[in-house]
Amino acid sequence: MFYSSRREFLARSGCGFGALALAGMTTEQAMAEISAGPKQFSSPMQPRPAHFPAKAKHVIHIFCNGGPSHVDTFDYKPELQKYGGKALPVETLKTERKTGAALASPFKFQQYGQNGVYVSELFAKTAKHIDDMAIIHSMHADVPNHEPSLMLMNCGDARLARPSLGAWVTYGMGSENQNLPGFIAMCPNGLPITGTQNWRSAFLPGVYQGTHIDTRHRDIEKLIENIKSHVASLPEQRRQLDLLQKLNQLHQAKRAEDAALDARIHSFELAYRMQMEATDAFDIQKEPKHILEAYGDSVQGRQLLIARRLVERGVRFIQLWHGEGQPWDNHDDLEEGHRRLAGQIDGGIAQLLTDLKERGLFDETLVIWGGEFGRTPVVEMPTAGSNAGKINGRDHNHWGFTVWMAGGGVKGGQVYGATDPFGFQAVEKKVHVHDLQATILALLGFDHEKLTYRYAGRDFRLTDVHGTVVKDLIA
Numbered sequence: 001m002f003y004s005s006r007r008e009f010l011a012r013s014g015c016g017f018g019a020l021a022l023a024g025m026t027t028e029q030a031m032a033e034i035s036a037g038p039k040q041f042s043s044p045m046q047p048r049p050a051h052f053p054a055k056a057k058h059v060i061h062i063f064c065n066g067g068p069s070h071v072d073t074f075d076y077k078p079e080l081q082k083y084g085g086k087a088l089p090v091e092t093l094k095t096e097r098k099t100g101a102a103l104a105s106p107f108k109f110q111q112y113g114q115n116g117v118y119v120s121e122l123f124a125k126t127a128k129h130i131d132d133m134a135i136i137h138s139m140h141a142d143v144p145n146h147e148p149s150l151m152l153m154n155c156g157d158a159r160l161a162r163p164s165l166g167a168w169v170t171y172g173m174g175s176e177n178q179n180l181p182g183f184i185a186m187c188p189n190g191l192p193i194t195g196t197q198n199w200r201s202a203f204l205p206g207v208y209q210g211t212h213i214d215t216r217h218r219d220i221e222k223l224i225e226n227i228k229s230h231v232a233s234l235p236e237q238r239r240q241l242d243l244l245q246k247l248n249q250l251h252q253a254k255r256a257e258d259a260a261l262d263a264r265i266h267s268f269e270l271a272y273r274m275q276m277e278a279t280d281a282f283d284i285q286k287e288p289k290h291i292l293e294a295y296g297d298s299v300q301g302r303q304l305l306i307a308r309r310l311v312e313r314g315v316r317f318i319q320l321w322h323g324e325g326q327p328w329d330n331h332d333d334l335e336e337g338h339r340r341l342a343g344q345i346d347g348g349i350a351q352l353l354t355d356l357k358e359r360g361l362f363d364e365t366l367v368i369w370g371g372e373f374g375r376t377p378v379v380e381m382p383t384a385g386s387n388a389g390k391i392n393g394r395d396h397n398h399w400g401f402t403v404w405m406a407g408g409g410v411k412g413g414q415v416y417g418a419t420d421p422f423g424f425q426a427v428e429k430k431v432h433v434h435d436l437q438a439t440i441l442a443l444l445g446f447d448h449e450k451l452t453y454r455y456a457g458r459d460f461r462l463t464d465v466h467g468t469v470v471k472d473l474i475a
Contacts, residue, residue, distance in 0.1 A: 088102050183210040
């Protein structure tokens with residue numbers, strides 16, 4: 001008979017007396033080891049060197065989920081204004097829904113900075129930093145649907161379960177603060193489409209997944225659930241945690257490759273340490289009145305201010321979602337929707353960039369703005385549903401859209417690539433999502449082809465088998 005282990009052999013031999021003897025010996029050994037005190041676990045989030053000197057040490061990703069319209073924000077198209085209400089003189093590309101004539105932008109554009117870069121009135125405050133920003137007008141994705149495009153932008157694959165960008169970054173770099181999560185995803189009022197998959201760790205160890213914070217709350221104990229114990233003091237918690245750590249250590253000794261157990265041990269320790277530091281990091285009322293006013297008394301303003309405070313404390317990757325679902329998905333009432341949404345973040349983004357500069361953090365913090373795709377220059381023709389008959393919105397557009405980056409080694413004051421004269425399709429210096437991801441990793445000091453993790457017999461990476469670093473975007 002074949003036995004899978006010596007334990008099974010002892011359990012099935014001699015009426016199990018061998019197993020009883022073994023249990024007695026291991027119990028004595030376990031009690032001796034517990035009495036000896038816990039061994040210190042090395043944190044998997046300790047800072048680690050990258051492949052080459054990094055220009056950026058932190059990332060703040062302002063994610064406008066739903067798909068902001070590039071032709072109404074940063075990609076000015078005079079030809080689109082001329083053809084408003086008329087059929088485009090070029091082929092209308094296929095997107096998710098039926099579309100019609102050209103829809104002129106209802107927003108005014110103005111030139112900013114030394115190079116006279118056009119920016120919509122929606123982001124007039126952000127535009128004051130245009131000389132520090134690299135505006136990528138030639139982004140493109142694969143399909144015009146939210147779910148796969150969100151997965152592609154955040155996880156590098158539109159269909160399969162893969163680790164998110166923030167998980168890859170913390171896996172590669174660790175974090176400078178062991179008392180706070182290295183990767184924090186803030187999303188108020190719920191979750192975006194595809195939920196927590198957007199900041200998952202997938203097959204990477206669980207310690208690298210994003211920690212979700214629902215920023216609709218102001219009370220620290222609602223903002224970060226269970227941050228404090230109401231039944232045990234910190235010394236009592238420490239003693240309990242030490243005992244738990246000893247038991248976990250014994251359990252782990254027989255399961256050295258159990259990544260889930262490693263993550264659980266780390267999460268217990270992190271939760272204990274966060275009680276002291278997280279309360280301070282998330283308490284924006286410690287900021288001067290003029291700073292609070294500059295960011296704005298809104299959820300988005302608070303998120304942006306918290307992001308700056310987290311960067312100051314060494315958190316590696318912070319992702320700011322606009323809200324549950326897809327707020328920027330304006331298939332109708334685009335003028336009202338985009339004006340309201342941009343109004344919630346424009347001032348806060350401008351103040352964030354100002355604060356980073358004043359605190360000497362701008363050069364080491366990479367700030368990214370964008371969504372999973374853009375929107376069509378032509379009007380959507382809704383025939384059913386809640387937006388039926390409202391011919392004042394735009395459909396999804398993966399053929400061409402805009403993302404901008406600033407700080408963290410980015411070569412600012414430039415417009416990179418272009419869409420066609422109407423803003424439908426990227427035509428010059430095209431940048432695929434995988435190219436953007438490769439460039440972000442390069443700014444953080446990584447060769448995207450070498451930042452890999454072996455899983456199921458294969459070396460996986462964020463960019464799969466694609467991606468080219470856009471060197472012109474790097475200072």
